[in-house]
Amino acid sequence: MIAPTLETERLVLREIREEDLDGWAELMGDPDSARYIGGTLNRAQSWRAMATFAGCWALKGFGMFSVIEKASGRWIGRLxxxxxxxxxxxxxxxxxxxxxxxxxxxxxxxxxxxxxxxxTLGWSDVIHVIDVENARSIALAERLGSTDLGPRTLPAPLDKYNVHAWGQSREQWLARRAPETR
Structure with a gap:
């Protein structure tokens, strides 16, 4: 399956393309950016990781999108x-x-x-797996309306990380997103 393109006010979320490698390598090569997502990778390792994320679309029918800043056309991340x-x-x-x-x-x-x-996927709930020291992502999860669901264990070799799942149900998300009716 090829990823759909989603647009927000300032972003385009689209399929991962080989042309995204420079941005991907920058993300994964920066110790601060890569700290909580498995650590730094060199360019060749970044390509293999990028291919893994792209392959999820074929295997599962969903996966991460490349995030493009509309104003500049620049690749700024994955989500x-x-x-x-x-x-x-x-x-x-x-x-x-x-x-x-x-x-x-x-x-x-x-x-x-x-x-x-x-x-589209019909999920009943959503989580965000976040390292307990990642204050920026915890704050974002809270802004999204998610609550701390407690510790989780990731599959090896990521099982060494101290993570919690932050999450919410579909009903909680929709209630929060609904326009005020009172």
């Missing part, structure tokens, strides 16, 4: 549905280039991806 073998739930995750931090892009893109996962 979206994620559930590899052994994962503790139906996740929408995010990883944004350090140069794009603090602009609300992760929240904007994650909102569109969560909407898509509930509407």
């Amino acid at each position: 979206g549905p994620w559930q590899p073998e052994g994962w503790p739930g139906t996740e929408v995750g995010w990883s944004i280039l350090k140069s794009a931090w603090g602009k609300g892009y992760a929240a904007e893109g994650a909102t569109a991806a969560i909407d898509w996962a509930f509407e």
Whole structure:
């Protein structure tokens, strides 16, 4: 399956393309950006990781999107549905280039991806697997309306990480997203 294209006010979420490698390698090569997503990778390792994420679409019918900043056309990250073998739930995750931090892009893109996962994939709940030391992602999960569901164990070799799942049900998400009717 080829990924659909989702658009938000400032972003385009689209399929992963080989032309995204420069941005992907920048993301994975930066110790701050890669700290909570498995650690740094060199360019060749980044290509293999990128191919893994792209392959999820063929195997599962969903996967992470490349995040493109509309104003510049620049690749700024990856985000979206994620559930590899052994994962503790139906996740929408995010990883944004350090140069794009603090602009609300992760929240904007994650909102569109969560909407898509509930509407198109029919998910009943969504989680965000977050390292307990990752204060920025915990704050984002809370802004999205997710609560701490407690510790989770990731499949090897990621089982060494101290993570919690933050999440919410489809009903909680829809109630929060519904316009005020009173």
